[in-house]
Amino acid sequence: MFENYAYTVADRFLRYVRIDTQSDPRSTGFPSSAGQLDLLRLLAQELRDMGLADAELDEYGYVYATLPANTAKQVPVICFCSHADTSPDCSGAGVKPLVHRQYDGNPIVLPDDPAQVIRAEEHPALAGKKGEDIITASGTTLLGADDKAGLAEIMDAVHYLVAHPEIKHGNIRLLFTPDEEIGRGVDHVDLKKLGADYGYTMDGETAGSLEDETFCADAVEIIIHGIAAHTGFAKGRMVNAVKVAAAIIDALPKDQLSPETTEGKAGFIHPLHLEAGGEKAVIEFLLRDFTLSGLRGHEQLLQAVMERVLRNYPGAQVEWKVTEQYRNMKTVLDRYPEVTAYAEEAIRRAGLRPERHSIRGGTDGCRLSFMGLPCPNIFAGGHAFHSRQEWISIQDMQKAVQTIVHLCSIWEEKA
Secondary structure, three states: OOOOOOOOOHHHHHOOOOOOOEEOOOOOOOOOOOOHHHHHHHHHHHHHHHHHHOEEEOOOEEEEEEEOOOOOOOOOEEEEEEEOOEOOOOOOOOOOOEOOOOOOOOOEOOOOOOOEEOOOOOHHHHHHHHOOEEEOOOOOOOHHHHHHHHHHHHHHHHHHHHHOOOOOOOOOEEEOOOOOHHHHOOOOOOOOOOOEEEEEEEOOOOEEEEEEEEEEEEEEEEEEEOOOOOHHHOOOOOOOOOHHHHHHHHOOOOOOHHHOOOOOOOOOOEEEEEEEOOOOEEEEEEEEEEHHEEEEEEEEHHHHHHHHHOOOOOOOOEEEEEEEEOOHHHHHHHOOOHHHHHHHHHHHHHOOEEEEEOOOOOOOOHHHHHOOOOEEEEOOOOEOOOOOOOEEEEHHHHHHHHHHHHHHHHHHHHH
């Protein structure tokens, strides 16, 4: 089926990662950074060039497009979704992608910062990629496989389906989003306009993986109001908000309930950002757990820590704000077992063994699921996301292309 196909996924990916699309959590605009629009405009134009006449970039920076059905069957409309932004955790400016042909198993030294070395013993998935073609950045930036790999894979799958009309499928809708990395990816999605029955995000990691369970996630903001006073006359008057903030963070558990001490289905309380001065300090936390009861427990623990610390700082005042971010999509997806079952079959047809996993994070699919579009997450093939050691196998991206094509075909077969 794909034996003589000239994949475009790698060329697309190498082109996309050179565009700086880092999202900005401090921005109030949408999208949060102008570079995202540069890539999203390019994607819309490439879709139109492939014949998807309705491809558009809307006022919020979303790309919507349709690959029209080529079957007489009534097939549910499925959507493939990926995000255009890269994480603010690591620079995405001036990405220089490097292709390491026929990886030989030795450590990969990144030339722009030789201290950055990708070793198989530190990246276990790399050990199985000997002989494959590995793409990395040059050592000073992230690569952007999260999630420009997903974009490139969807685009190449569309390219394949356009060129092979003998493969029958229903209407396929595409949705490319901005600002997923800062939790705003679907804030302005118009599901009525999208018109899909089910969806899939291409935003996972290891080839063959399928994720139908995520954290429940909240953000907590603690605003501390101290009392300012001249340092020379501060005794009995000053309440230093910097010290209050530091004491709250220091009072958190040291050996548990943090990202650096947990794995599997253990949740955490993560101080993400701190802005502090003597009179006012703001701490931003991420709270994560796979159950709502666990999430509520983390909130109660954090609040108890805060209140205990405040007893040592009479006069300090605090504001406590909780913002819901996303919820575990498994509670929705369990009602539509065919959505994940068809994805597993597509992965098998691509020659891989499907492996269902839970995500210690979230995707646009979390919120889309609760908005009415059941949406599990399929592998895109990237590894070491949000870091300068991010890498991806070209062969894994090609397997993702195959998975998308097979999935479109399976929905038509089952209709």
